Amino acid sequence: MKAIIHEKVEGLEGLALRDYERPEVPQGHVLVKLKAAGMNRRDLMVTVRHKTDQPPLIPGSDGAGVVEDLGSDVDGINIGDEVVINPGLGWENNSDAPPEGFEIVGLPDHGTFAEFITVPAANIEPKPKHLSWEEAGVLPLAALTAYRVLFTRGKLSEGMTVMLPGIGSGVLTFALLFAKAVGARVIVTSRSQEKLEAAKALGADVTVSTNADWNEELKSESVDLLVESIGNATFEKSMNIIRKGGTIVTFGSTTEDEVTFNIRQFFYGQYNLLGSTMGSAEEFREMLAFVSEHEIKPQLDQVFSLEQFKEAFEYIQKTKNFGKIGFTIE
Structure with missing residues (x-):
């Protein structure tokens, strides 16, 4: 062969x-x-x-x-x-x-x-x-990862706002499609205007440059869930944009793995920081049923x-x- x-x-x-x-x-x-x-x-x-x-x-x-x-x-x-x-x-x-x-x-x-x-x-x-x-x-791999990140770990549901910094990867494009399928509001970032336009065509509600001041650009938004996969380059910005009591789920790092953040700010803000990777066979079957139900491609x-x-x-x-x-x- x-x-x-x-x-x-x-x-x-x-x-x-x-x-x-x-x-x-x-x-x-x-x-x-x-x-x-x-x-x-x-x-x-x-x-x-x-x-x-x-x-x-x-x-x-x-x-x-x-x-x-x-x-x-x-x-x-x-x-x-x-x-x-x-x-x-x-x-x-x-x-x-x-x-x-x-x-x-x-x-x-x-x-x-x-x-x-x-x-x-x-x-x-x-x-x-x-x-x-x-x-x-x-x-399989990217869709399963996105499913566990959003639903098992992030508890995403209709009406919530999820932010996806660095849109473009397989996992994040699945996350965008899955989030819209359940009626969530989706914010994406990218350094590429072309990728922002492509994300908008897939249903993204708000698009922002990754290099922009997120707090200024998104001052009227309340981010419930943020999916962090970039690492050190954006982690501090992610911590500063999530609403108090909100959740960050991380599944990867395309920049440096080690990050620093203000622990006092973290516990006063009552934030949740969760890790995720892949998913179980049970979640894989749930993901396939979800994809079929919503005819997601x-x-x-x-x-x-x-x-x-x-x-x-x-x-x-x-x-x-x-x-x-x-x-x-x-």
């Missing part, structure tokens, strides 16, 4: 497209013939975390395709079923945090940037009928072939995308 392989050299230089052995199908697993796969910034990190002395690795966490073969002891799944892959391994029930041993498809085991993948039978779910293969392929920015892997990795590395990036797999 064709697969994008990382080996021997750290970083993007270690990537190549070549023939690789089609995987076996262990007990309790299914073989999926992939139709599409989604890219995440995690895939960039994998090319660094995967060490040069380790065996070759196929990256990729997101995928959708058709069940090709079944291992023993697999019930309720049929060859030919159209499915999406839940990239979270070992987190079945909703809980405060992932259990010990939780892993993500694509490291340490092989991922979705290939023609075939084997995954535990518990990690596939029916593909939402209203989605194309490319839309389904880019859905991912914001697809670019779709590449496997042969265009160099352009795809460089594109996501430069954060050019508004929405999701994917591979179509023939």
